[in-house]
Amino acid sequence: MNALDLALITLILEVLELLLQYSKTLKASVFKMYSYYRLNPFLFFATNISYLWILFLLIATNNFSWALILAITLKTFDILTKIDLINRVCIKKDTVELEKFLDMDIPFWVYLVGPLTYPYLIYIAFS
Numbered sequence: 001m002n003a004l005d006l007a008l009i010t011l012i013l014e015v016l017e018l019l020l021q022y023s024k025t026l027k028a029s030v031f032k033m034y035s036y037y038r039l040n041p042f043l044f045f046a047t048n049i050s051y052l053w054i055l056f057l058l059i060a061t062n063n064f065s066w067a068l069i070l071a072i073t074l075k076t077f078d079i080l081t082k083i084d085l086i087n088r089v090c091i092k093k094d095t096v097e098l099e100k101f102l103d104m105d106i107p108f109w110v111y112l113v114g115p116l117t118y119p120y121l122i123y124i125a126f127s
Helices: 003-021 024-039 042-045 050-063 066-091 113-126
Strands: none
Touching: 003 024, 003 113, 024 042, 024 050, 024 066, 042 050, 050 066, 050 113, 066 113
């Protein structure tokens, strides 16, 4: 497969991930992710399918370029942030410092950061 094909697959997986995690507010998004996590923690990780794809590319191709390392690092921090939000909002219910952010509307362009960033990094890594 060439770099363009890999970038296209990454784009498709990022859009699928966007559809699985999209909500109007941060609170709704966190509760949606928690519903996956509550069913099965592996289901939560399966909703981050582009992370698994990028990790597969890293291991299978033995490509340790800066772009691929950056992509996997950003995705790791994204997942850790989601887990921390789930823990604070849904499990511990410690939302004192988060109250003003939880009910804010999330602009749609925030969700487009992934589909615009990661395919480009994959393209750079394999071209």
